[in-house]
Amino acid sequence: MEAVPCRSVRHHQRASPRLIGLCRPRVAPLELSLRKLAPWVAFLPCDGAVMIHSLFLINASGDIFLEKHWKSENHGKGAVSRSVCDYFFEAQERASEAENVPPVISTPHHYLLSVYRHKIFFVAVIQTEVPPLFVIEFLHRVVDTFQDYFGVCSEVMIKDNVVVVYEVLEEMLDNGFPLATESNILKELIKPPTILRTVVNTITGSTNVGDQLPTGQLSVVPWRRTGVKYTNNEAYFDVIEEIDAIIDKSGSTITAEIQGVIDACVKLTGMPDLTLSFMNPRLLDDVSFHPCVRFKRWESERILSFIPPDGNFRLLSYHVSAQNLVAIPVYVKHNINFRDSSSLGRFEITVGPKQTMGKTIEGVMVTSQMPKGVLNMSLTPSQGTHIFDPVTKLLTWDVGKINPQKLPSLKGSMNLQAGTSKPDENPTINLQFKIQQLAISGLKVNRLDMYGEKYKPFKGIKYMTKAGKFQVRT
């Protein structure tokens, strides 16, 4: 048995990165001169059935490292050619940063819709009027699926598992109609690669592809497969809240909102029917549910009633925007001074706790994009470590925990470019932090009950508050 299946695939792939890396040289689009005259929206043919024609995966340096076409031929015109990506590359070059590449790009005959995640652009080519959110949501789902399958979603991982990737994509979309997009179901159709399975497959000669119709596919609870069995029955719920806030110079709050989610990991045998109730459900007036949640029950009783999917899933996400409900747990005192005359500026920031309900703030990280005119900074932190990158002008201070008795501070001076006027823009301070065992909105789970099964499951609830986009202007 000299050709072990998976090894031979690996072997093949070891050679392929070279080929993959050798991307086709960028050819300026032929239609360049024409395009200048063309209207800024592409003309789409109104026939044609497919929603997403093709998918290209492009890395940050502009190499296409995977392509998938759902429709290979269109009235003899042939598959969408790679050259359509030239329009994307142009936009990529124009954008100052990868994040700024516009998600909808029009070309003479197609639209390119893209998402940027894990340093990879997932670019869908569409040729008919398709709801763009449909496509973008789908692309995000593709990324989630890859992440779920391979642990990380990276160029290397995707290249290493190119056949599984291809099979999964084929399973996710048929002629532009999403088929199976729930990881749960997909994994029944195409098994994710694991070291264990490689060994088992080698010995038994079995395959990656399930030959049973996935049980969830058509049941009334399409998100859950039947016949689930566990020896330890557990249900864990994480209430995670992120605070997005903009704080102005003087320390007062301009906007503050909470993006909350309840993520669940449910490993329960059979068809359990759960109800989750809250001490203060009124907080949740802007909620998005997993399809499993019975909406009517929520509307009438404010109780979450659902048959959970098996494994990890997001039960709900919510949004609290009423200002008085959003407590701001930290404050930043700052004194950043660019002096007009001298080439030396002063820099001083202190971080302290504000409304923390007695909990500790940890994992504090301060970042700030300094103006171009700042050549270097010589700073001393009272705790933690800091770095200033003179090229990108990014100041990063890893603070750690905040001890209310001894507030962390970072002080020192900035070397400014001599002879130029003081920088126009004031740096914004970006804050990251974590508070364990606290949902800052005050949301509290009252109880979790299970019906439909006889065993007694282990139940756990965890709370956490984090900074989302938390910005302090100076």
Added chain:
Amino acid sequence: GPQSQYYSISTREIFELKAELNSDKKEKKKEAVKKVIASMTVGKDVSALFPDVVNCMQTDNLELKKLVYLYLMNYAKSQPDMAIMAVNTFVKDCEDPNPLIRALAVRTMGCIRVDKITEYLCEPLRKCLKDEDPYVRKTAAVCVAKLHDINAQLVEDQGFLDTLKDLISDSNPMVVANAVAALSEIAESHPSSNLLDLNPQSINKLLTALNECTEWGQIFILDCLANYMPKDDREAQSICERVTPRLSHANSAVVLSAVKVLMKFMEMLSKDLDYYGTLLKKLAPPLVTLLSAEPELQYVALRNINLIVQKRPEILKHEMKVFFVKYNDPIYVKLEKLDIMIRLASQANIAQVLAELKEYATEVDVDFVRKAVRAIGRCAIKVEQSAERCVSTLLDLIQTKVNYVVQEAIVVIKDIFRKYPNKYESVIATLCENLDSLDEPEARAAMIWIVGEYAERIDNADELLESFLEGFHDESTQVQLQLLTAIVKLFLKKPTETQELVQQVLSLATQDSDNPDLRDRGYIYWRLLSTDPVAAKEVVLAEKPLISEETDLIEPTLLDELICYIGTLASVYHKPPSAFVEGSRGVVHKSLPPRTGMSPWVLVHEPLAYQEDLGPPVSGPPLAASSVQMGAVDLLGGGLDSLMGGSGFAAPGPAAPAAMGAPLGSGLGDLFDLTGGVGTLSGSYVAPKTVWLPAMKAKGLEISGTFSRQVGSISMDLVLTNKALQVMSDFAIQFNRNSFGLAPAAPLQVHAPLAPNQSVEISLPLNTVGSVMKMDPLNNLQVAVKNNIDVFYFSTLYPLHILFVEDGKMERQMFLATWKDIPNENEAQFQIKDCSLNAGDNVAEGSYKVLATQSSSK
């Protein structure tokens, strides 16, 4: 070259793969197919292995089968003869006991676009559409759409469309969703076909399936629901009630499709209804939530919210803060948020908005900073109470001396002067300090306009303007035109010191320039100044109309259409789908349902919100427009007359109608002559009546008719004939929106019930104040006629001449006013090349130019 190397695969590799594909060992075969697929995914051409791969197809191993299918889909087209070899296996697989294999086979066959294979597909497809397993049925439903794309005729001949329609009543929600999706897709390429025949029963089925199918299915169903026209407000409300739970879905596409349905059907609900208010309140949270999604989703959401706030500002009026920009938002999100902030700005929140905008003006990204500065100006114009604050904010920004900030600030301050004349001139001194740093034409032009406009209050206005004159020929047209006007203004205000200056600029503009716009304007001023300085003063220094408040609202009919397209590409680009769907075949204009009270046959048209709000744009250079416009109004009288007469130019055109005394008339006369050629201007010609609605199609009601125009009024002359056996009564008529807003000016009056075999002649007066929507062809009119039996629809073409005034004459002022009223969106520009102009043409060109200020101001 390296390219071909990349795409090709070495012969040695091919040879090795061939050997492995033909191996006896199953495992080896499978691995070989995997390698082939892997090569295919990176774009290598492995089509040479077609026969060998197809040989692996007959296998019990599902994974291998799938891989081979993948390969087949990719290469079948290039190897059609070989692909035929696969047909038998496909047909066999469609009968497999395993539903997964049946579905896979029918799905794959549909993806192979080879005619011969398509023929073999029909029978298996027919079986699969009626398969006992819903998984197979739902796959087969999609396959019909695929097949339709390959061979539409075949699908119709085989009766697959009917089977597909039946699947809408399937017991399984996923099958329903896929059938809807397939039908919608097919309908898109056949807009006339009545495939998705929606009625209360089928709507009910869709709404039931909506609750149970997957998120993607929900999108298809919601988009389909949005095309339905409820029969009354009660039905609209009941659909809305069943759709609102979708607003809480985690999938943003579902949410936005639900928003579309609600926004559309809301149009039918009376504002007094409690439910209307409830619905408004329910719409805000999901829209806000969309803004916490990934940035790409946010972008699409923001583009749509931009439409929604224009249509129904009350929904988000309290949510200003969620549109505040975070400094690490991607630039495309920032720009959209900014736009919506301005739309939501009001007296109540302006202080906060201004503070934000000021903050943004110090950010790094130049485009964003510019837009933020401009936004401050828009606030000043929109919210009068804030104007002073805005001006002082702008002055602060000018003090920063950041070049592009200063330039943007000056451009918007000019707009503020246009809106609030003689109020803020105290800032002019500060502006003048920055004269030297202005290098962008728009900013230079704005500054020059300001200096000219307030020349009497600026001591050294002549010096300032003179300094620009040195490099006159290097300036852009915009600046040249502005400089010309400004110096003329200066001259009229301070004639003694500036005679030399004005002569200099007039000669630069008329003698040394190739630009006809500039030359014409120069000549006009010159002539005007030399003939009648008093008139010149009245013309050039006349009071300008104030610029309007809202700057870039989308034109209301377009907005209404776009609301029907929420969530689509059209909504992202803010253009109707007709702007980017090739050919007109696929385009069906959608329109909002008319608001109804109790009956759907309310014949009164309620004007839509905003209809009156459109004004000239502020963001363009209105200064240029304004002065030309004034010039046009007054110059065309005496000034131009003598200019033309004096130069001995002959009026062009075959015969200048005597009715038009003004020299301008000759040009205009041509215009009207042209149109006159299309129809008849006499108004006496009436085409004979033709049958518009045969009795067969209307349960016995036959309608024939024609259009006529008499003494300024249009009418539709109808003959209604009852060919049924029962009496007809309760007639009513309604027009769909059309290109020229034709609408009945009175209800359809049939005084007595129409007995069998009786006819009645009616002349229905029409007006052109109805809602406008471009039709294709332009003169297409869709009509609905109701009687006690049913509602009938027909469409007809009306002759264009019924829209034209009899004498073709229009007062100058009225023409200009009418011209100005045409929204900028309706404008098309083209250049006439290689046209040698003689003296006569030149004059005509001149007068057209002056008339066409709307286009030159754009």
